[in-house]
Amino acid sequence: MEKEENILYFVTRNTYKFHEISILFEVANINYTLKQSKVMPTEIQANNIKDVALFKLNSIKGQIHTSYFIEDAGFFVDTPLNGFPGVYSSYVMKTIGNEGILNLIDNFNEAQAHFTSVIALYFKPLDKNYYFEGNVYGKISKTIRGSSGFGFDPIFLPDAHPNKTFAELTTKEKNRISHRGIAWNKFIKFLRENK
Ligand code: ITT
Numbered sequence: 001m002e003k004e005e006n007i008l009y010f011v012t013r014n015t016y017k018f019h020e021i022s023i024l025f026e027v028a029n030i031n032y033t034l035k036q037s038k039v040m041p042t043e044i045q046a047n048n049i050k051d052v053a054l055f056k057l058n059s060i061k062g063q064i065h066t067s068y069f070i071e072d073a074g075f076f077v078d079t080p081l082n083g084f085p086g087v088y089s090s091y092v093m094k095t096i097g098n099e100g101i102l103n104l105i106d107n108f109n110e111a112q113a114h115f116t117s118v119i120a121l122y123f124k125p126l127d128k129n130y131y132f133e134g135n136v137y138g139k140i141s142k143t144i145r146g147s148s149g150f151g152f153d154p155i156f157l158p159d160a161h162p163n164k165t166f167a168e169l170t171t172k173e174k175n176r177i178s179h180r181g182i183a184w185n186k187f188i189k190f191l192r193e194n195k
Helices: 015-028 049-059 089-095 097-103 171-177 179-193
Strands: 007-011 033-037 067-079 084-086 112-123 128-140 156-158
Touching: 015 033, 015 067, 015 171, 015 179, 049 067, 049 112, 049 128, 067 089, 067 179, 084 089, 089 097, 112 179, 128 179, 171 179
Parallel strands: 007 033, 007 067
Antiparallel strands: 067 084, 067 112, 112 128, 128 156
């Protein structure tokens, strides 16, 4: 039977994010069982992803009795939108979507964008919070392309695969270079060092 202290909860309602993390988890080969928790953290609007993640993590303290983590991500169009939508990514996806973002861009040759991911962990054995951040940089596609992934994936051309959007990569290919994959590797390193 699985021991309770070996259960790691990922608190998210986003099934795509859970899918990506599950695939990363499978190859990590660590002595934990990953489970999804749908407890509802409190979301605040703040100026950066890390502050949003910290608040979210603390807002569910006491509701889960083992180690747990949340992951907060954002899409930033650095040029020409000065980082918009950033912390407003979820709202902007629901309102104007990818088409709306493309309509805000004139010169695609100069457009620059990145994704940021922050994994915030409450680590029960040490009774402390930890953060792991990942960023991935790239450009914006002139058109919406690809059908895998979610959110802004169909308009993001990562520097490592400049001719393909994130939505034209498999989950494994995306994980290898993504903001979430980079944050995840730091997280796994921490778990290995703190067995
Ligand atoms: P939680 O329940 O985990 O909070 P969420 O859907 O609210 O899930 P985030 O706040 O982390 O997710 O992300 C905000 C939005 O940013 C999300 O709804 C997507 O539209 C977009 N996004 C995040 N990660 C992405 C990724 O890897 N690829 C494309 N879009 C992404």
